[in-house]
Amino acid sequence: MWDEYFLGKTVVVGGGSxxxxxxxxxxxxxxxxxxxxxxxxxxxxSALTQSLTLEGHHALYRHCDxxxxxxxxxxxxxxxxxxxxLDVLYANAGIExxxxxxxxxxxxxxRVLDVNLTGMFLLGRAAMRRLCAQKYGSIVVxxxxxxxxxxxxxxxxxxxxxxxxxxxxxxxxxxAPYGVRVNGIVPGTIDTPMVQREAQAASDPEKQLELMASAxxxxxxxxxxxxxxxxxxxxxxxxxxxxGSMVAVDGGLMAGLPAGPPLSYNNQT
Ligand SMILES: NC(=O)c1ccc[n+]([C@@H]2O[C@H](COP(=O)([O-])OP(=O)(O)OC[C@H]3O[C@@H](n4cnc5c(N)ncnc54)[C@H](O)[C@@H]3O)[C@@H](O)[C@H]2O)c1
Numbered sequence: 223m224w225d226e227y228f229l230g231k232t233v234v235v236g237g238g239s240x241x242x243x244x245x246x247x248x249x250x251x252x253x254x255x256x257x258x259x260x261x262x263x264x265x266x267x268s269a270l271t272q273s274l275t276l277e278g279h280h281a282l283y284r285h286c287d288x289x290x291x292x293x294x295x296x297x298x299x300x301x302x303x304x305x306x307x308l309d310v311l312y313a314n315a316g317i318e319x320x321x322x323x324x325x326x327x328x329x330x331x332x333r334v335l336d337v338n339l340t341g342m343f344l345l346g347r348a349a350m351r352r353l354c355a356q357k358y359g360s361i362v363v364x365x366x367x368x369x370x371x372x373x374x375x376x377x378x379x380x381x382x383x384x385x386x387x388x389x390x391x392x393x394x395x396x397x398a399p400y401g402v403r404v405n406g407i408v409p410g411t412i413d414t415p416m417v418q419r420e421a422q423a424a425s426d427p428e429k430q431l432e433l434m435a436s437a438x439x440x441x442x443x444x445x446x447x448x449x450x451x452x453x454x455x456x457x458x459x460x461x462x463x464x465x466g467s468m469v470a471v472d473g474g475l476m477a478g479l480p481a482g483p484p485l486s487y488n489n490q491t
Contacts, residue, residue: 224253227458231255232305234297236288236345237315239267241414242364245446246312246453247271251279253454256305260286260297260345261315288315288341289333298348307356310457311349313342314364316382318416320423323377331378338382339389346393346404354400360457361397361404363390364449365468367476369408387468394466403465405456410472411437412444439474 233250237243238259244266251257251274261267264285271281284300286293301308319326319334342363353359368376369383386406393404411417411434424430435442452471455461470476 224249224454224458227253227460228310228454229254231309232258232301232307233310233312233457234258234260234301234308234345234349236260236286236311236313236341237364238312239263239270239283241416242409242412242446242449242453243312243314244270245450246314247281248274249447249450249454250310250312250457251281255280255310257281258297258301258304259283260288260294262287287337288313288345289336291344294341294344294348298352302352308349308352309359311345311353311359311361312363312453312457313345313349313361314453315341316364316366316416318420319378320375320420321378322375326378334378335382335385338379339385342386342389346389350393350397350402353402354397357400357402359402360461361393361402362453362456363404363406364453365390365406365408367408367410367470367472369468370476390468391466398465403456403461405461405464405466406468407449407452407456408468408470408472408476409449410444410470410475411435412446412449414446417443437475438472439478442473444471444473 233255235243235247238247239261247257247259259267267283271283274281284297286297316338349361365386366383368380369387372380390406397404421427421430449471
């Protein structure tokens, strides 16, 4: 069904080697797009693009640390010379950091902000220059519920994702006069290598995964393809009047307040 929207289009996925990004790469490639995967996990990313190419799809891998300006500029030069234009940027790369602020070093803080926020700025800036000049195209980014409400020991990650929300709004307003749309996705807990690493760090990983799942009203973790579907939708003309939005793909996670005592039914009728 997505072929109608992406056949022959050029899509860059930042952080496309594993997890949510890899599912989006598969989605865009199977819809007929030319997909450029930009990541630092070179072996996994190359294996992904090779297997898609063997299936007859168009995907190529490019090493790109999204926090490195030269890497990002050279990525987009590759897109210009190979495809001539860009249709979609999905900026999804991110790293997690679990440490309380008192013990976070400046280098650790900077690394999280560099990848999660500056990476979105560098990719977004390069894409905006092209999309606004040609007056079409769309950007989607991956944010996090931590942008809105967080837990202890996630200060750098939460701050980086808060910045991503703000950046989406700015880019959406700057792109709107040119018909360029910019939106974000707010995933719940999705079963990806990032979440598996987080679970493995707990004393009982299985229990940890169960607890993560039960925090979602739908009672399970999300799948990467469920987030990828939202990315394809937001990038497509089906979302033609949606810009500046943060779309939750979270199994209802953010619909609820933390569980407290049951409410007392003392309504006066
Ligand atoms: N999995 C979840 O539950 C969840 C929830 C909310 C938000 N997110 C966000 O979703 C995005 C994808 O996460 P995921 O769960 O698929 O994790 P993941 O670790 O599987 O994927 C992250 C990808 O980003 C790449 N990456 C990391 N640093 C990079 C850099 N400097 N330059 C280029 N690529 C880099 C990794 O190599 C990897 O391919 C992240 O932005 C994350 O913060 C994930």
